[in-house]
Amino acid sequence: MNAPIVIENLTKYYGNFLALDKLNLIVPEKENIGFLGPNGAGKSTTLKILCGLIRPSSGQAFIDGINVVEKPEQALAKIGAIIETPEFYTYLTPVETLSYLGRLRGMKGQDLKKRIDEVISLVKLERWAKVKIEKFSRGMKQRLGLAQTLLHDPPILILDEPALGLDPRGVVEFREIIATMGSQKTVFFASHQLVEVAQICKKVAIINNGKLLAYDTIAELEKKYQTLEQAYLQLTGGSGD
Amino acid sequence: MIEFDKLRVVVMYEFMKHIRRRRLYIIMAIALTAEALALILVPTLMTGGYPDNVTLMAVILTFGASLAALGSVFFAGDAIAGEYESKTGFILFTNPIRRITLWTGKYLAGLLAVALLIIFTYVVMAIALAIIYHEVPIQIFGSLGLCLLYAAAVLSLTFLFSAISKGSMGATVMTLLFIWVLSSIVESILAFTGNPYWFMISAGGDSVALPYGSLRELMQGLGFGGGGGGPFGGDIGSFGTLTIPMAIWGMLIYVFGGFVGSIWISRRRQLA
Numbered sequence A: 001m002n003a004p005i006v007i008e009n010l011t012k013y014y015g016n017f018l019a020l021d022k023l024n025l026i027v028p029e030k031e032n033i034g035f036l037g038p039n040g041a042g043k044s045t046t047l048k049i050l051c052g053l054i055r056p057s058s059g060q061a062f063i064d065g066i067n068v069v070e071k072p073e074q075a076l077a078k079i080g081a082i083i084e085t086p087e088f089y090t091y092l093t094p095v096e097t098l099s100y101l102g103r104l105r106g107m108k109g110q111d112l113k114k115r116i117d118e119v120i121s122l123v124k125l126e127r128w129a130k131v132k133i134e135k136f137s138r139g140m141k142q143r144l145g146l147a148q149t150l151l152h153d154p155p156i157l158i159l160d161e162p163a164l165g166l167d168p169r170g171v172v173e174f175r176e177i178i179a180t181m182g183s184q185k186t187v188f189f190a191s192h193q194l195v196e197v198a199q200i201c202k203k204v205a206i207i208n209n210g211k212l213l214a215y216d217t218i219a220e221l222e223k224k225y226q227t228l229e230q231a232y233l234q235l236t237g238g239s240g241d
Numbered sequence B: 001m002i003e004f005d006k007l008r009v010v011v012m013y014e015f016m017k018h019i020r021r022r023r024l025y026i027i028m029a030i031a032l033t034a035e036a037l038a039l040i041l042v043p044t045l046m047t048g049g050y051p052d053n054v055t056l057m058a059v060i061l062t063f064g065a066s067l068a069a070l071g072s073v074f075f076a077g078d079a080i081a082g083e084y085e086s087k088t089g090f091i092l093f094t095n096p097i098r099r100i101t102l103w104t105g106k107y108l109a110g111l112l113a114v115a116l117l118i119i120f121t122y123v124v125m126a127i128a129l130a131i132i133y134h135e136v137p138i139q140i141f142g143s144l145g146l147c148l149l150y151a152a153a154v155l156s157l158t159f160l161f162s163a164i165s166k167g168s169m170g171a172t173v174m175t176l177l178f179i180w181v182l183s184s185i186v187e188s189i190l191a192f193t194g195n196p197y198w199f200m201i202s203a204g205g206d207s208v209a210l211p212y213g214s215l216r217e218l219m220q221g222l223g224f225g226g227g228g229g230g231p232f233g234g235d236i237g238s239f240g241t242l243t244i245p246m247a248i249w250g251m252l253i254y255v256f257g258g259f260v261g262s263i264w265i266s267r268r269r270q271l272a
Helices: A043-050 A072-076 A094-104 A109-122 A138-150 A168-182 A194-200 A218-225 A228-235 B003-020 B022-045 B054-070 B072-076 B081-085 B099-133 B140-164 B168-192 B201-207 B215-221 B233-238 B244-268
Strands: A005-014 A017-027 A032-036 A058-063 A079-082 A156-160 A186-190 A203-208 A211-217
Touching (some): A005 A043, A017 A043, A017 A058, A017 A211, A032 A043, A032 A194, A043 A079, A043 A186, A094 A138, A094 B003, A156 A168, A168 A186, A168 A194, A186 A194, A194 A228, A203 A228, A211 A218, A211 A228, A218 A228, B003 B099, B022 B054, B022 B099, B054 B140, B072 B099, B072 B168, B081 B140, B081 B168, B099 B140, B099 B244, B140 B168, B168 B201, B201 B244
Parallel strands (some): A032 A186, A032 A203, A156 A186
Antiparallel strands (some): A005 A017, A005 A058
16 A cells, blocks of 8 residues: 555446446656556546546545545545546746645745746747637647646656657657656656657556556567566557557 | 535535636626616606615616526536536546535535525616616625525536436426426416415425515505406415425525435436
8 A cells, every 4th residue: 555556446336337446556767657548548537537537436545645535635645647648727827827736736936936947948838928728729728738747847747648749749749758857757748659658667557448458568568478568558458558 | 635625615616616707797798687677677668767765676677687597507518418428527536526515516616606695686686676666675695695595496406417417408397397387387287276386396386475565465555466466366375375484495495405416316427
């Protein structure tokens, strides 16, 4: 239970549809774990449960030993998350948005101001820092999403397709940021981009139909299946996209 | 960080939203237009210009303020539904803040914005009365208090519909239909048949003018009913009465019922 992320028998039904089927997974400290699976495999559902956005039908999820369903506020204090394409209040600027979210996390004064400048610089949004978000493209919102994830310097990052909508330069920059942060933080990272995952993570979990199919290092999977892509395709029944 | 500090932060940023959005200024313009129309049309259409009684003119101008209270629908329609519809909840809800704190902050910010609007409308009304009659009836403060309570009730009801609805527009339309159509019709039928109607939210809107006198007295002042004269004859006499305490109780039911209901429903709502 001491691992940053512990998932125990997690099951989720949407009506009669079984999205997660007794999923078990442990993400160790300061490791970058890729979370792979085809559309509808249950990746986003898992991450949404971890972020307290939805409740599981049964089973438990823990962030740093804290039960997400029972004590969501305490659990959420430990994470930074991007779920789906982030949307922000369009009437605020990035600086105001980060100030709002930072204050909700107890940050304030010069420390907050300094940290906002740092993360805005990190995601290269300096020129847009004081422009209302209503004028932002999808890629820019994604950059801001990453900035808010890192704002409070959380020990755990939960990222759902974080590079979606970024231009090629943005994808490279994002990869560098996560690679740098990943050495100091635990990163649980869902993506369809196998190349991207392979460059950031050493270990991956592959799921389909809500069930964990494999949880191993990329090196081990490549030994068994030649490539990560082959592992993904064979394990998910060739339905990978 | 204690929840009260978080509440203060939510109120501050939500209030900023209301101040920056055009709808505040549109509602303000509509309320002012209603006041201006009353000030222009009353002396034009009534023989002898403005009524002699300052209280009667205050009642006529109060409709503009009630309109401002109704503006709270537009402030709160997207309060809950908007977080799900526009998916801003994916960012906001992943922060360590209790949903009850978030919704309470949104409610208080909406109430603050609509109170600002109402007070502004009453100030305009008081200035107009002071210019025309060289006096402002003291009852205007009672009317302002009831108008603020009415706004709080409408806001709570809108929160309830916002918690139920998938979209902000649905919540706004449903609330307006409930208040302007459903509640008004039922209130009229209950009042006309001599039954109590204080628990209808539209009665809360009507009560805003009560500090100036009863409905019967006001209609008499305009030359209708009460003593058998005017187009409504004795029909007004059979209307059930609405008193200020009754109206306050009625509105309080909506204030607390609507807000608690919205919290209860939205706690069950998931952002899938």
